[in-house]
Amino acid sequence: MAEVDHLAAERATARFDVEEMKVAWAGSRHAVHVADRMARLVASDPVFRKDNRTMLSRKELFKDTLRKAAHAWKRIVELRLTEEEADLLRQYVDQPGYVDLHWGMFVPAIKGQGTEEQQHKWLPLAYKFQIIGCYAQTELGHGSNVQGLETTATFDPKTDEFVIHSPTLTSSKWWPGGLGKASTHAVVYARLITEGKDYGIHGFIVQLRSLEDHSPLPGVTLGDIGGKFGSGAYNSMDNGVLRFDHVRIPRDQMLMRLSQVTREGKYVHSNVPKQLLYGTMVYVRQSIVADASKALSRAVCIAVRYSAVRKQFGSQDGGPETQVLNYKTQQSRLFPLLASAYAFRFVGDWLNWLYTDVTQKLEAKDFSTLQEAHACTAGLKAVTTSVTADAIEECRKLCGGHGYLNSSGLPELFAVYVPACTYEGDNVVLLLQVARILMKTVSQLASGKQPVGTMAYMGKVQYLMQCKSAVSSAEDWLNPDAIQEAFEARALRMAVNCAQNISQAASQEEGFYERSPDLLEAAVAHIQLIIVTKFIEKVHQEIPGHGVKEQLQALCNVYALYILHKHLGDFLATGCITPRQGALANEQLGKLYAQVRPNAVALVDAFNYTDHYLGSVLGRYDGDVYPALYEEAWKDPLNETVVPEGYHEYLRPLIKQQQLKLSRL
Numbered sequence: 061m062a063e064v065d066h067l068a069a070e071r072a073t074a075r076f077d078v079e080e081m082k083v084a085w086a087g088s089r090h091a092v093h094v095a096d097r098m099a100r101l102v103a104s105d106p107v108f109r110k111d112n113r114t115m116l117s118r119k120e121l122f123k124d125t126l127r128k129a130a131h132a133w134k135r136i137v138e139l140r141l142t143e144e145e146a147d148l149l150r151q152y153v154d155q156p157g158y159v160d161l162h163w164g165m166f167v168p169a170i171k172g173q174g175t176e177e178q179q180h181k182w183l184p185l186a187y188k189f190q191i192i193g194c195y196a197q198t199e200l201g202h203g204s205n206v207q208g209l210e211t212t213a214t215f216d217p218k219t220d221e222f223v224i225h226s227p228t229l230t231s232s233k234w235w236p237g238g239l240g241k242a243s244t245h246a247v248v249y250a251r252l253i254t255e256g257k258d259y260g261i262h263g264f265i266v267q268l269r270s271l272e273d274h275s276p277l278p279g280v281t282l283g284d285i286g287g288k289f290g291s292g293a294y295n296s297m298d299n300g301v302l303r304f305d306h307v308r309i310p311r312d313q314m315l316m317r318l319s320q321v322t323r324e325g326k327y328v329h330s331n332v333p334k335q336l337l338y339g340t341m342v343y344v345r346q347s348i349v350a351d352a353s354k355a356l357s358r359a360v361c362i363a364v365r366y367s368a369v370r371k372q373f374g375s376q377d378g379g380p381e382t383q384v385l386n387y388k389t390q391q392s393r394l395f396p397l398l399a400s401a402y403a404f405r406f407v408g409d410w411l412n413w414l415y416t417d418v419t420q421k422l423e424a425k426d427f428s429t430l431q432e433a434h435a436c437t438a439g440l441k442a443v444t445t446s447v448t449a450d451a452i453e454e455c456r457k458l459c460g461g462h463g464y465l466n467s468s469g470l471p472e473l474f475a476v477y478v479p480a481c482t483y484e485g486d487n488v489v490l491l492l493q494v495a496r497i498l499m500k501t502v503s504q505l506a507s508g509k510q511p512v513g514t515m516a517y518m519g520k521v522q523y524l525m526q527c528k529s530a531v532s533s534a535e536d537w538l539n540p541d542a543i544q545e546a547f548e549a550r551a552l553r554m555a556v557n558c559a560q561n562i563s564q565a566a567s568q569e570e571g572f573y574e575r576s577p578d579l580l581e582a583a584v585a586h587i588q589l590i591i592v593t594k595f596i597e598k599v600h601q602e603i604p605g606h607g608v609k610e611q612l613q614a615l616c617n618v619y620a621l622y623i624l625h626k627h628l629g630d631f632l633a634t635g636c637i638t639p640r641q642g643a644l645a646n647e648q649l650g651k652l653y654a655q656v657r658p659n660a661v662a663l664v665d666a667f668n669y670t671d672h673y674l675g676s677v678l679g680r681y682d683g684d685v686y687p688a689l690y691e692e693a694w695k696d697p698l699n700e701t702v703v704p705e706g707y708h709e710y711l712r713p714l715i716k717q718q719q720l721k722l723s724r725l
């Protein structure tokens with residue numbers, strides 16, 4: 061802990077028990093304890109140093125990533141860490157690398173789509189890192205449209221093999237993380253062709269590199285796709301390109317849990333929905349929602365602490381300068397992001413529960429909740445990542461000029477985070493999936509079919525289409541029922557409006573196409589309703605600790621009323637509230653910000669991040685920002701020499717030339 065605590069006065073104003081809030085954030089006392097231990101383990105190990113990362117060349121950065129991954133694995137084995145501990149250790153190492161894809165997609169793809177026999181064969185190899193795997197789905201020509209992939213896997217009954225081939229340039233696999241330089245194997249998605257018929261996309265385990273010397277196997281061409289956005293950042297990852305020239309694999313390397321090809325070449329599809337092929341994406345999407353709250357809370361922690369330290373402008377009577385956190389504008393930009401971090405954390409926990417529940421039902425051959433899982437993972441992934449990416453950039457601005465320095469940690473956080481809006485499904489494409497399901501649900505209302513799960517509110521269509529908000533004072537907006545009803549009515553009315561407009565088009569498909577911008581907004585409204593609902597449900601639970609429940613209640617209200625204020629046009633246009641009620645919501649929001657203000661620093665302390673993990677001189681726990689900023693500047697390679705390289709070549713001749721010209725005058 062720091063010797064001088066420049067934020068001590070801030071911490072003293074907190075009206076709740078921070079240690080108990082840590083438990084509410086982490087989910088349990090055990091979770092706080094394990095996370096704390098793993099974070100400190102990483103922070104105290106010099107191999108995991110990351111403050112010089114943005115100054116490394118791509119090659120150095122990649123080697124550093126390999127070194128950290130190998131060291132992390134060594135520590136995991138030496139200390140006999142559990143799966144939970146190992147996952148946390150990797151999180152705190154905080155450097156994207158092939159390991160993320162190995163554990164995050166390759167292993168889950170085999171678990172989800174491999175038969176028991178296949179799992180028995182491949183998983184032990186992957187668990188011990190005897191093979192390294194990646195997830196090779198996206199191609200140069202197609203990413204969003206999975207059914208449009210071109211790579212082929214043609215069964216050859218003569219040899220009992222599949223022939224994996226890239227028929228065109230655009231069929232080159234393009235983007236898979238870990239593919240470029242590290243992976244020895246991949247789960248490759250390709251069109252299955254047998255007996256002359258194309259059966260669409262299926263997964264295959266393909267070895268890419270020799271296990272002896274790492275050279276590509278015959279017929280395999282592969283490499284890295286090149287530098288990416290931002291210094292350091294996601295450039296630690298070897299996103300790759302891969303082409304196959306008639307590469308042969310044994311038939312039993314087709315992932316055969318969902319469908320099989322027999323020795324004779326007969327295609328057999330098990331009696332399960334085809335969409336289970338997308339199961340790995342659903343799994344990763346739910347984990348991305350949990351990650352959104354981590355990235356957002358890091359940015360918010362930096363911005364809140366720095367805003368409490370930073371002072372600008374004096375009081376009227378020449379007194380001390382004002383902490384920028386005291387400006388109402390700073391609060392109205394920052395506190396909704398703080399509330400969003402908590403909101404995403406709780407909806408992430410709920411989504412994880414939903415995913416586990418759906419997985420158990422699938423095991424029992426109950427597929428009834430598959431659509432719900434798809435809609436929630438796709439929609440929440442889209443909304444939470446878009447908000448988080450924008451919020452990190454907003455936090456940079458909230459930190460003024462210093463936020464633009466690499467040492468603030470924010471540029472790198474943004475550069476690493478922003479592709480989350482694209483990978484695992486472009487956010488627009490995913491929201492349109494949600495919109496399709498909304499339209500389907502609206503169309504079924506007339507037949508009396510009762511919607512279930514997160515769509516259940518649509519069953520109250522008669523009431524929600526005509527209800528009027530009863531809010532008549534700012535305080536009325538603190539009533540969760542008032543918030544819930546307004547959000548339900550807005551989401552339903554937007555969906556019904558879309559459905560009505562689509563029904564006037566020549567065809568459903570054309571109407572959907574024409575109305576897709578409105579459909580996106582309807583999907584966002586539905587997802588925001590889910591986030592608000594899950595936050596309200598969380599606050600209704602028993603939450604121990606002095607003042608913890610009250611703080612969460614305030615943050616829940618901030619989140620909901622901020623969304624209402626930001627999307628006021630939706631609420632007014634659908635007639636869910638009046639302009640006066642909108643103004644009252646904004647009035648209440650201002651009061652809530654004042655309530656959050658004395659607790660702000662303690663609310664970010666509850667995230668329990670080490671200075672190492674935050675990686676920000678502005679977000680330091682002790683708030684001793686200025687000496688750290690000053691010191692950090694001198695570490696830049698440009699400051700290794702007082703006179704810069706290039707002075708004699710370019711600066712001196714220029715200056716001398718000008719001096720000569722002047723002396724001639």
Ligand SMILES: CCCCC/C=C\C/C=C\C/C=C\C=C\C(=O)SCCNC(=O)CCNC(=O)[C@H](O)C(C)(C)COP(=O)(O)OP(=O)(O)OC[C@H]1O[C@@H](n2cnc3c(N)ncnc32)[C@H](O)[C@@H]1OP(=O)(O)O
Binds near residue numbers: 336
């Ligand atoms: C803890 C581990 C973490 C590890 C990683 C952590 C963080 C991430 C870090 C770094 C990133 C690393 C990796 C990134 C990897 C990738 O990006 S992998 C590639 C991801 N690619 C995509 O996401 C592609 C997006 N496209 C699609 O998913 C589909 O093409 C799309 C859904 C858009 C369209 O599907 P399609 O089959 O063509 O047609 P329809 O739209 O007509 O749908 C048909 C029906 O299927 C239903 N459905 C669609 N998807 C799903 C699904 N996933 N689950 C269940 N059901 C689905 C759809 O609703 C339709 O249903 P109906 O017929 O209407 O009933």
Ligand SMILES: Cc1cc2nc3c(=O)[nH]c(=O)nc-3n(C[C@H](O)[C@H](O)[C@H](O)COP(=O)(O)OP(=O)(O)OC[C@H]3O[C@@H](n4cnc5c(N)ncnc54)[C@H](O)[C@@H]3O)c2cc1C
Binds near residue numbers: 195294482
């Ligand atoms: C950092 C990173 C890591 C990745 N890792 C992997 C990996 O490990 N494995 C892997 O297989 N892939 C990976 N990908 C690929 C990623 O999954 C795809 O880039 C993603 O699915 C988006 O597909 P796309 O690139 O084809 O975008 P496109 O679909 O070409 O999108 C371009 C634009 O078109 C719009 N658009 C597309 N379709 C529609 C539509 N139907 N309606 C309206 N608008 C539309 C999009 O909104 C977007 O604005 C990674 C990508 C990145 C950036």
